Amino acid sequence: MKTTISQVGKYTDQEVTIGAWLANKRSSGKIAFLQLRDGTGFIQGVVVKAEVAEEVFTLAKNITQESSLYVKGIVRSDERAPSGYELTVTGIEVIHEAVDYPITPKEHGTEFLMDHRHLWLRSKRQHAVMKVRNELIRATYEFFNENGFTKVDPPILTGSSAEGTTNLFHTKYFDEDAYLSQSGQLYMEAAAMALGKVFSFGPTFRAEKSKTRRHLIEFWMIEPEMAFVDHEENLQVQEQYVSYMVQSVLKNCQLELSVLGRDTAKLEQVVGPFPRISYDDAIKFLQENGHEIEWGEDFGAPHETAIAESFDKPVFITNYPAEIKAFYMKPDPNRPEVVLCADMIAPEGYGEIIGGSQRIDDMELLEERFKEHNLSEETYKWYLDLRRYGSVPHSGFGLGLERTVAWVCGLEHVRETIPFPRLLNRLYP
Numbered sequence: 127m128k129t130t131i132s133q134v135g136k137y138t139d140q141e142v143t144i145g146a147w148l149a150n151k152r153s154s155g156k157i158a159f160l161q162l163r164d165g166t167g168f169i170q171g172v173v174v175k176a177e178v179a180e181e182v183f184t185l186a187k188n189i190t191q192e193s194s195l196y197v198k199g200i201v202r203s204d205e206r207a208p209s210g211y212e213l214t215v216t217g218i219e220v221i222h223e224a225v226d227y228p229i230t231p232k233e234h235g236t237e238f239l240m241d242h243r244h245l246w247l248r249s250k251r252q253h254a255v256m257k258v259r260n261e262l263i264r265a266t267y268e269f270f271n272e273n274g275f276t277k278v279d280p281p282i283l284t285g286s287s288a289e290g291t292t293n294l295f296h297t298k299y300f301d302e303d304a305y306l307s308q309s310g311q312l313y314m315e316a317a318a319m320a321l322g323k324v325f326s327f328g329p330t331f332r333a334e335k336s337k338t339r340r341h342l343i344e345f346w347m348i349e350p351e352m353a354f355v356d357h358e359e360n361l362q363v364q365e366q367y368v369s370y371m372v373q374s375v376l377k378n379c380q381l382e383l384s385v386l387g388r389d390t391a392k393l394e395q396v397v398g399p400f401p402r403i404s405y406d407d408a409i410k411f412l413q414e415n416g417h418e419i420e421w422g423e424d425f426g427a428p429h430e431t432a433i434a435e436s437f438d439k440p441v442f443i444t445n446y447p448a449e450i451k452a453f454y455m456k457p458d459p460n461r462p463e464v465v466l467c468a469d470m471i472a473p474e475g476y477g478e479i480i481g482g483s484q485r486i487d488d489m490e491l492l493e494e495r496f497k498e499h500n501l502s503e504e505t506y507k508w509y510l511d512l513r514r515y516g517s518v519p520h521s522g523f524g525l526g527l528e529r530t531v532a533w534v535c536g537l538e539h540v541r542e543t544i545p546f547p548r549l550l551n552r553l554y555p
């Protein structure tokens with residue numbers, strides 16, 4: 127019976143054949159332990175010299191790391207095994223021998239692993255991270271489909287910028303100038319006027335010369351947008367969504383979280399509602415705790431970490447000064463120097479995972495903002511049309527998938543959260 131490692135449980139005490147790679151092995155004169163992986167999971171194959179043909183035991187002793195194999199064996203349940211099962215090997219066929227596989231079981235430096243990312247991805251730890259990433263994506267679609275949102279795909283090639291013009295990737299669009307999308311938001315606003323509640327999920331690009339553990343050049347963002355929804359309702363959707371994702375990972379990725387050594391008690395705290403602190407109170411808190419920061423300045427990573435340390439779940443920092451936020455954010459009607467926005471800051475020092483706001487829905491005010499930010503009315507004529515024809519209060523947000531993966535998995539750097547990270551000075555592999 128041909129099966130996969132994740133399905134062996136259906137065949138306890140039966141002989142099965144799996145296609146696999148040899149991840150690692152140890153052996154003595156009488157027995158060999160093969161650590162096998164097939165992409166669906168990991169399992170130990172035990173080869174007992176006295177129980178197999180001589181050529182099978184010889185093969186078991188000599189096969190090299192990452193050689194591809196067909197392995198035949200009897201499925202045994204074993205509560206000591208992480209998967210709950212082991213394979214008593216009865217036959218081995220080598221498909222392709224891997225010679226001198228570079229990532230040996232010893233420690234390797236970051237740059238070496240990054241240069242071999244196309245192989246490093248095979249390791250148990252990276253496998254666990256990719257499965258958690260997948261679960262966050264699966265839960266995202268489940269949450270938004272169950273809550274009446276429609277998936278809409280904004281363009282990657284655009285003629286306008288949503289988040290300022292200092293970190294755009296320029297490209298040619300035939301004989302016109304174009305940019306890789308920094309955010310699908312403006313298009314999602316148009317989609318929300320057509321479909322009410324929408325969400326996107328796709329790559330976004332920022333030519334930021336930031337070499338930090340939170341910044342990628344290409345990262346994936348989920349951008350929901352909702353017509354007839356105000357600032358507070360926007361925050362409620364965000365906390366319901368993030369709680370749903372985290373609880374889904376706790377329910378479906380216990381094996382992966384244990385491979386990563388993640389303290390799941392911290393994730394169990396992640397249920398709504400989340401605390402809110404105003405920008406004003408956050409500035410006061412930081413000043414009272416020895417940070418040199420004045421009202422009107424933006425927060426850096428140390429500030430976000432210091433603020434988040436007072437909470438055991440994500441915290442919203444709300445209503446930042448208009449001066450330090452994007453042109454499209456709606457001013458607080460009672461206090462126009464601040465805008466109706468919020469950043470969601472993850473606990474344990476993981477920083478900002480969401481940026482969101484209520485959008486300006488007034489035509490004249492938006493035209494004023496265009497002048498202040500030197501944005502061409504010609505380029506954004508279509509965006510102004512959303513305020514010309516049936517404008518409504520609307521809000522939305524962008525969740526950075528990789529920063530969320532780093533937080534949920536408890537990873538030190540976003541480089542491990544995406545299959546092929548694009549970082550400053552890294553375009554290979």
Ligand SMILES: NC(=O)C[C@H]([NH3+])C(=O)NS(=O)(=O)OC[C@H]1O[C@@H](n2cnc3c(N)ncnc32)[C@H](O)[C@@H]1O
Nearest residue numbers: 309311341342345349478479480481522523524526
């Ligand atoms: N539809 C919206 O309202 C989204 C809005 N236009 C926007 O792009 N906001 S954001 O710039 O804060 O980016 C949103 C999130 O996107 C993530 N982000 C933002 N920049 C990065 C980089 N460079 N690397 C990794 N992740 C990044 C981070 O989690 C931010 O909170």
Ligand SMILES: [Mg+2]
Nearest residue numbers: 469478480481
């Ligand atoms: Mg932001």
